[in-house]
Amino acid sequence: MAVFTAVNETDLAHWLRHYRLGEPVDFRGIPSGIENSNFFLTTTRGAYVLTVFEKLTAEQLPFYLELMRHLAKHQVPVPDPVPRNDGALFGLLHGKPAAIVTKLPGAPELAPGVEHCHEVGQMLARMHLAGRDFTPNLPNLRSLPWWQETAPQVLPFLSEAQRDLLESELAHQSAFFASDDYAALPGGPCHCDLFRDNVLFHPAQPSAGHTVRLGGFFDFYFAGCDKWLFDVAVTVNDWCVDLATGRLDAQRSDALLRAYQSVRPFTKEESRHWTDMLRAGAYRFWMSRLYDFYLPREAEMLKPHDPTHFERILRERLAGVAPLDASNSCN
Numbered sequence: 001m002a003v004f005t006a007v008n009e010t011d012l013a014h015w016l017r018h019y020r021l022g023e024p025v026d027f028r029g030i031p032s033g034i035e036n037s038n039f040f041l042t043t044t045r046g047a048y049v050l051t052v053f054e055k056l057t058a059e060q061l062p063f064y065l066e067l068m069r070h071l072a073k074h075q076v077p078v079p080d081p082v083p084r085n086d087g088a089l090f091g092l093l094h095g096k097p098a099a100i101v102t103k104l105p106g107a108p109e110l111a112p113g114v115e116h117c118h119e120v121g122q123m124l125a126r127m128h129l130a131g132r133d134f135t136p137n138l139p140n141l142r143s144l145p146w147w148q149e150t151a152p153q154v155l156p157f158l159s160e161a162q163r164d165l166l167e168s169e170l171a172h173q174s175a176f177f178a179s180d181d182y183a184a185l186p187g188g189p190c191h192c193d194l195f196r197d198n199v200l201f202h203p204a205q206p207s208a209g210h211t212v213r214l215g216g217f218f219d220f221y222f223a224g225c226d227k228w229l230f231d232v233a234v235t236v237n238d239w240c241v242d243l244a245t246g247r248l249d250a251q252r253s254d255a256l257l258r259a260y261q262s263v264r265p266f267t268k269e270e271s272r273h274w275t276d277m278l279r280a281g282a283y284r285f286w287m288s289r290l291y292d293f294y295l296p297r298e299a300e301m302l303k304p305h306d307p308t309h310f311e312r313i314l315r316e317r318l319a320g321v322a323p324l325d326a327s328n329s330c331n
Contacts, residue, residue, distance in 0.1 A: 024042070027039060040103070061090055066089070066136060116212055123214055131190075140192050176273070195239075198217060199217055200215030
């Protein structure tokens with residue numbers, strides 16, 4: 001969510017003529033993230049987020065916007081795309097696809113506890129089930145084919161030990177993805193990037209008996225159809241990890257997984273391949289951070305993430321993790 005495409009007051013005034021959102025009150029760029037140009041927009045009618053899509057094409061974008069609309073209609077708290085006056089969910093701004101979505105309440109929790117992980121796990125399972133009748137199908141664009149395409153581009157920047165890890169894990173994942181067990185894993189629309197900074201919380205009412213309340217999931221622009229277990233693994237690798245070591249925190253991980261299974265129990269195949277999928281989740285983000293770090297694009301406010309964080313997580317997952325509790329798994 002860096003700013004690659006600048007939007008000035010004249011651009012904004014012209015853009016807002018396509019909407020019934022009132023007059024602009026505040027407009028500013030969002031510095032976090034590295035993929036699209038995002039802006040907080042406040043008008044006389046409410047708070048929104050304007051996104052200019054730097055990589056997604058006009059052909060790909062409807063999947064993401066329609067998925068958010070679908071989930072919002074199924075009571076999953078996500079940003080809801082605002083239709084333009086002509087009914088379209090996006091248009092072109094500086095020749096690039098752009099859209100406005102509602103802004104969710106709350107703020108990210110960057111030091112999550114057990115209760116935060118419980119809320120995330122439960123809502124993630126609800127989101128997966130809500131997407132079962134979503135008919136558009138767009139594969140996760142940062143899955144195995146992208147890893148295979150990107151690996152040769154980043155290998156020249158790596159040490160011998162890093163190259164060995166990158167290539168050996170790619171071989172392992174290629175074999176796993178080709179297996180019958182992988183084909184049997186349930187799946188559907190996934191967020192694929194549900195990190196701590198893509199979830200909002202706000203204080204719950206004391207009478208509710210909880211200290212935190214989930215405000216919603218956002219930034220669905222890496223979403224795609226994938227195995228649900230991959231989405232869970234990506235989430236656990238961020239929400240339940242010790243940032244200094246890359247090791248999983250048992251209490252947070254147990255809370256998230258139990259909350260998820262209270263809504264959708266894991267299958268036996270999912271339980272059997274939990275470690276493989278944790279490795280896949282770590283590999284995906286190590287690869288993308290290597291790419292962004294060594295082959296960056298120019299942008300205002302761009303801050304590429306440190307790739308060694310997910311290298312460390314991948315090595316920890318290779319060292320072994322506790323198996324999924326199969327007691328609640330489906331037959």
